[in-house]
Amino acid sequence: MQGDMELLFISALLLLILFVSFFLHLVFLYGSTAAHHNLPPGKLGFPIVGETLEFLSMGCRGTPEKFIEERTAKYSTEVFKTYLLGETTAVLCGAAGNKFLFSNGNKLVTSWWPRNVEKIFPTSLQTSTKEESMKMRKLLPGFLKPEALQKYVGVMDSIAKKHFEDGWDLKSEVVVFPLAKRYTFMVACRLFMSIEDPNHDPNHVAKFADHFHDLVAGVISLPINLPGTPLNKAIKAAETIRKELLAIVKQRKIDLAENKVSSMHDILSHMLTTTDENGKYMTELDVADKILGLLIGGHDTASAAITFIVKYLTELPHVYNQVLKEQIEIATGKKRGELLRWDDLQKMKYSWNVASEVMRLAPPLQGNFREAIVDFQYAGFSIPNGWKLYWSANSTHKNSEYFPDPEKFDPSRFEGNGPMPYSYVPFGGGPRMCPGKEYARLEILVFMHNLVRRFKWEKVLPKENIIVDPMPMPAKGLPIRLHPHHN
Numbered sequence: 001m002q003g004d005m006e007l008l009f010i011s012a013l014l015l016l017i018l019f020v021s022f023f024l025h026l027v028f029l030y031g032s033t034a035a036h037h038n039l040p041p042g043k044l045g046f047p048i049v050g051e052t053l054e055f056l057s058m059g060c061r062g063t064p065e066k067f068i069e070e071r072t073a074k075y076s077t078e079v080f081k082t083y084l085l086g087e088t089t090a091v092l093c094g095a096a097g098n099k100f101l102f103s104n105g106n107k108l109v110t111s112w113w114p115r116n117v118e119k120i121f122p123t124s125l126q127t128s129t130k131e132e133s134m135k136m137r138k139l140l141p142g143f144l145k146p147e148a149l150q151k152y153v154g155v156m157d158s159i160a161k162k163h164f165e166d167g168w169d170l171k172s173e174v175v176v177f178p179l180a181k182r183y184t185f186m187v188a189c190r191l192f193m194s195i196e197d198p199n200h201d202p203n204h205v206a207k208f209a210d211h212f213h214d215l216v217a218g219v220i221s222l223p224i225n226l227p228g229t230p231l232n233k234a235i236k237a238a239e240t241i242r243k244e245l246l247a248i249v250k251q252r253k254i255d256l257a258e259n260k261v262s263s264m265h266d267i268l269s270h271m272l273t274t275t276d277e278n279g280k281y282m283t284e285l286d287v288a289d290k291i292l293g294l295l296i297g298g299h300d301t302a303s304a305a306i307t308f309i310v311k312y313l314t315e316l317p318h319v320y321n322q323v324l325k326e327q328i329e330i331a332t333g334k335k336r337g338e339l340l341r342w343d344d345l346q347k348m349k350y351s352w353n354v355a356s357e358v359m360r361l362a363p364p365l366q367g368n369f370r371e372a373i374v375d376f377q378y379a380g381f382s383i384p385n386g387w388k389l390y391w392s393a394n395s396t397h398k399n400s401e402y403f404p405d406p407e408k409f410d411p412s413r414f415e416g417n418g419p420m421p422y423s424y425v426p427f428g429g430g431p432r433m434c435p436g437k438e439y440a441r442l443e444i445l446v447f448m449h450n451l452v453r454r455f456k457w458e459k460v461l462p463k464e465n466i467i468v469d470p471m472p473m474p475a476k477g478l479p480i481r482l483h484p485h486h487n
């Protein structure tokens with residue numbers, strides 16, 4: 001009896017808390033927007049969730065761009081307001097919106113990651129995510145700028161060859177997405193941490209590779225941390241990965257102290273031996289989180305791009321034939337067994353146009369956020385300080401104003417001067433543009449070179465659905481039947 005009363009009391013209390021937070025949210029949300037005049041058109045949706053579920057469900061149906069297309073048709077082609085991931089957000093549309101956000105970084109807007117990021121990466125709480133991002137950017141140029149990457153082309157090629165020998169050769173069928181992830185992960189482990197083969201590494205790095213999807217999915221999800229929610233899974237995934245990474249960081253500190261490796265050995269050593277402007281070293285946890293940030297940045301993004309390249313090459317035999325022709329020409333200009341070099345990649349113009357067109361139709365990242373740091377006007381509407389702003393790659397890429405016949409696969413769009421400025425943005429733009437763009441270009445081209453010279457292939461599931469959660473991927477990972485070339 002007493003137990004029943006307690007249960008009743010707890011339920012009533014929970015209901016009361018829910019009601020009060022619901023009410024406060026309404027007051028805060030509508031009060032704060034009512035204080036400003038001439039806000040962009042649009043609706044904020046339901047309290048707490050806003051329009052997040054519609055935003056995410058369009059992705060699950062494989063058409064994330066529809067969320068924006070429907071609202072631009074209804075409200076304005078330039079800007080509309082909504083409520084996403086716990087924040088009042090203005091979506092700035094098209095090339096003009098991208099240009100505005102990319103060129104006003106740190107003047108009107110600053111970087112902002114969804115609140116979930118701070119829950120998933122607790123070290124970001126020590127400082128703002130903006131400072132974290134600046135810290136990261138300072139550390140990277142030495143390793144990710146084109147000149148530094150030149151020497152990695154051969155390493156990437158040898159990793160690709162080993163990857164195909166282990167995972168593709170002698171198989172009649174493979175599933176592309178997990179294999180693409182394994183390849184990009186091997187490249188990252190080698191270049192960031194000098195781990196030769198994560199699958200046979202004594203630190204069992206491969207153990208945490210599988211947790212990345214949960215981690216990324218949790219960033220773009222409702223900010224609710226309850227057992228089973230995407231955010232909850234992401235926090236657990238980050239803990240697992242961080243534990244493994246911390247062990248690697250600690251071992252490297254020992255190796256550095258014993259002069260077994262140099263400070264320029266790889267990005268991990270560089271992070272451990274570089275001080276900030278106050279002469280302070282980063283903590284081990286900080287370094288582990290920075291490496292984790294890089295692994296996330298480069299893992300699912302590049303593997304989604306590779307998977308969609310394989311998909312489009314299956315569907316478009318004339319494009320496949322042109323890519324193969326270009327890659328055979330490059331291979332015949334080399335000695336037997338000689339690895340790819342930087343100048344070989346510069347010749348892969350058609351192949352890169354194909355990869356670019358793939359990332360137009362299926363951008364790995366759908367868009368990103370910024371935060372207003374002052375009140376300002378955009379397209380005749382007021383944007384209040386503190387609002388979040390969103391730019392979208394997917395809807396800009398499918399806009400017929402910039403890309404006539406937008407659903408048509410046409411790599412020639414990237415010939416000559418290419419697309420109109422700010423209309424093609426798979427890597428973002430401005431001071432926040434993806435620092436891994438060149439690295440991604442190299443690893444994608446190296447993969448294409450090794451793939452097309454080995455095989456032709458066909459889909460096992462001709463009508464496989466596409467889902468975007470939050471990266472685009474074929475629902476079953478793109479199983480294909482391989483037909484090796486006989487040469």
Ligand code: HEM
Pocket residue numbers: 111133134136137144293294295297298299301302305363364365367368369425426427428429430432433434435436437439440
């Ligand atoms: C096809 C592959 C890739 C795509 C499509 C991609 C796309 C993007 C986009 C759209 C952004 C946000 C830019 C903005 O908000 O303006 C970004 C940020 C970032 N990317 Fe990439 N990326 C890719 C590969 C990589 C790789 C390989 C790395 C690491 C080697 C990487 C590291 C990062 C990092 C660290 C950031 C955050 C930068 C900051 O906070 O300022 N990315 N990426």
